[in-house]
Amino acid sequence: MxxxxxxxxxxxxxxxxxxxxxxxxxxxxxxxxxxxxxxxxxxxxxxxxxxxxxxxxxxxxxxxxxxxxxxxxxxxxxxxxxxxxxxxxxxxxxxxxxxxxxxxxxxxxxxxxxxxxxxxxxxxxxxxxxxxxxxxxxxxxxxxxxxxxxTRYVPLLNLGGFASGVDAPGEPAQLQFVPSPKGFFGYTVSGSREVWWFANLPWGAEPTRAELAAMDRAALTARLLDTFASAPSFVRDVIRATWTDLYALATHDxxxxxxxxxxxxxxxxxxxxxxxxxxxxxxxxxxxxxxxxxxxxxxxxxxxxxxxxxxxxxxxxxxxxxxxxxxxxxxxxxxxxxxxxxxxxxxxxxxxxxx
Ligand SMILES: Cc1cc2nc3c(=O)[nH]c(=O)nc-3n(C[C@H](O)[C@H](O)[C@H](O)COP(=O)(O)OP(=O)(O)OC[C@H]3O[C@@H](n4cnc5c(N)ncnc54)[C@H](O)[C@@H]3O)c2cc1C
CATH class of the missing domain: 3.50.50.60 (FAD/NAD(P)-binding domain)
Structure with a gap:
């Protein structure tokens, strides 16, 4: 075969x-x-x-x-x-x-x-x-x-990245959740101040590919910092210390x-x-x-x-x-x-x- x-x-x-x-x-x-x-x-x-x-x-x-x-x-x-x-x-x-x-x-x-x-x-x-x-x-x-x-659109925008040199609480490889009134933050740590994270932001209308591609990193970062303004401060440290693209993606199932x-x-x-x-x-x-x-x-x-x-x-x-x-x-x-x-x-x- x-x-x-x-x-x-x-x-x-x-x-x-x-x-x-x-x-x-x-x-x-x-x-x-x-x-x-x-x-x-x-x-x-x-x-x-x-x-x-x-x-x-x-x-x-x-x-x-x-x-x-x-x-x-x-x-x-x-x-x-x-x-x-x-x-x-x-x-x-x-x-x-x-x-x-x-x-x-x-x-x-x-x-x-x-x-x-x-x-x-x-x-x-x-x-x-x-x-x-x-x-x-x-x-x-x-x-x-x-x-x-x-596919069906689910009204959440996915973002995320890799950050280094930040202290975030948790056991290595354990998934941690930080819900907040305006969005959802999840992360995991390596044990050596490396943090892998994602965030979900409510996003009413489905963004087109062009809209996703045009999303400006600085504007997204500012939006994330605002979304998680009342979260523990390490969340904002992680967002600021992210050295990768933010990978904005619409959610589908x-x-x-x-x-x-x-x-x-x-x-x-x-x-x-x-x-x-x-x-x-x-x-x-x-x-x-x-x-x-x-x-x-x-x-x-x-x-x-x-x-x-x-x-x-x-x-x-x-x-x-x-x-x-x-x-x-x-x-x-x-x-x-x-x-x-x-x-x-x-x-x-x-x-x-x-x-
Ligand atoms: C933001 C995000 C976070 C996720 N987090 C998790 C998680 O934490 N845990 C988890 O288990 N899953 C997670 N998933 C889901 C997971 O990524 C998918 O379920 C998984 O990748 C499915 O594997 P797949 O091989 O079916 O599809 P894919 O991994 O998407 O692979 C499909 C492949 O097919 C290729 N392809 C497409 N069209 C063609 C074509 N016409 N001809 C030839 N090749 C083609 C693509 O280039 C790609 O390489 C996440 C998904 C997203 C979007």
Missing amino acids: HALVIGGGVAGPATAVALRSIGAQVTICEARPAQDKDAGLWVMLAPNGLAALEVLGLKDAVLRESLAGAAGPSGFAPIRRAGLYRVLREAAVAAGARILHDRKLVAADTFADGVVARFAEGPALSGDLLVGCDGIHSRTRTLIDPDAPR LPTVPVWSRDRLVLLGDAAHATTPTSGQGSSMALEDAVVLAQCLRDLPWSQAPARYEELRRTRVESVVALGARASAAKLRSGIPDNSLDWVLDHRIDWSSRV
């Missing part, structure tokens, strides 16, 4: 490792160039996501790359997005997968015995199946179902994608179900998906595997998306989102059992 995996973010390389472990040949097709510097900020990997990484044999490598080199007291591990992508891609290549960059999927033709993927640039590729790991704005999703729903697969195309990760960042679960859900899809392809004929994968995953991931939406709404009311839900965090996939 030759799998064309579209997207080299979190889901793509994890899927590649999982599929290599069941003997599939894998080609990852990533739209962005190899030397891409714009890999965003940081994510928290949850205990259930780390458990999925353990099934893939990647937990230790990912933890080594994380902020404190180990999970924090509550079992979460903060990691730079760029570092996570790099570790996962290196693992995929080490497992025998091929990664092609500058391969933006635009079309896919399915036949009785395979699929041909077409790209904005470069030659078409053929395979036995195509796994769409192409993120929240997935092209694969609309190739599977032209009527697939669009994708509650239900009615069709996850068609012919030899199947969706995985944010392409199938995107939750708001507030759930802290998007990457972990993608990692779980990767393991379960590989399990289904290992144990079932190709014709049955996508349906079984969807059956095993849909309720859980849609519940997590709903959790993220509730938690984002709580932020708009200046509350602390309840993310400490055992049913999410304690989930473990038994790779040795048949699906």
Whole structure:
């Protein structure tokens, strides 16, 4: 079996490792160039996501790359997005997968015995199946179902950055929340005065890409300082000491994608179900998906595997998306989102059992 995996973010390389472990040949097709510097900020990997990484044999490598080199007291591990992508891609290549960059999927033709993927640039590729790991704005999703729903805007602006030389309270790698009447601040520390942080500001109308690109750093900083004027003073110190871009991003989610697969195309990760960042679960859900899809392809004929994968995953991931939406709404009311839900965090996939 030759799998064309579209997207080299979190889901793509994890899927590649999982599929290599069941003997599939894998080609990852990533739209962005190899030397891409714009890999965003940081994510928290949850205990259930780390458990999925353990099934893939990647937990230790990912933890080594994380902020404190180990999970924090509550079992979460903060990691730079760029570092996570790099570790996962290196693992995929080490497992025998091929990664092609500058391969933006635009079309896919399915036949009785395979699929041909077409790209904005470069030659078409053929395979036995195509796994769409192409993120929240997935092209694969609309190739599977032209009527697939669009993402939903959640009225919060995400900002964040990395700050050095600031004292902020907390154990290394522990996520700390500072709600305030006008916004929400979260952060984690390294133990050596390095602070990784994010902020969410209520943002009524959805900003366009052009509006986001035009957001002036000085103006955003002033707005953040005003938003957190009544918060503990270290919050403003962190904002002032930030040496990176502020990564202003609109928030979206994708509650239900009615069709996850068609012919030899199947969706995985944010392409199938995107939750708001507030759930802290998007990457972990993608990692779980990767393991379960590989399990289904290992144990079932190709014709049955996508349906079984969807059956095993849909309720859980849609519940997590709903959790993220509730938690984002709580932020708009200046509350602390309840993310400490055992049913999410304690989930473990038994790779040795048949699906
Ligand atoms: C601000 C923010 C904070 C977040 N914080 C957290 C957190 O703390 N914890 C957590 O678990 N999750 C978090 N998430 C969610 C997490 O980032 C996603 O759930 C996760 O990245 C999903 O992985 P993915 O591989 O499905 O998508 P992505 O990581 O987005 O990867 C998709 C890849 O596909 C590529 N691609 C897109 N279109 C094409 C195409 N047509 N052809 C080829 N390639 C294509 C893209 O370039 C990209 O590399 C956060 C998200 C945001 C926006």
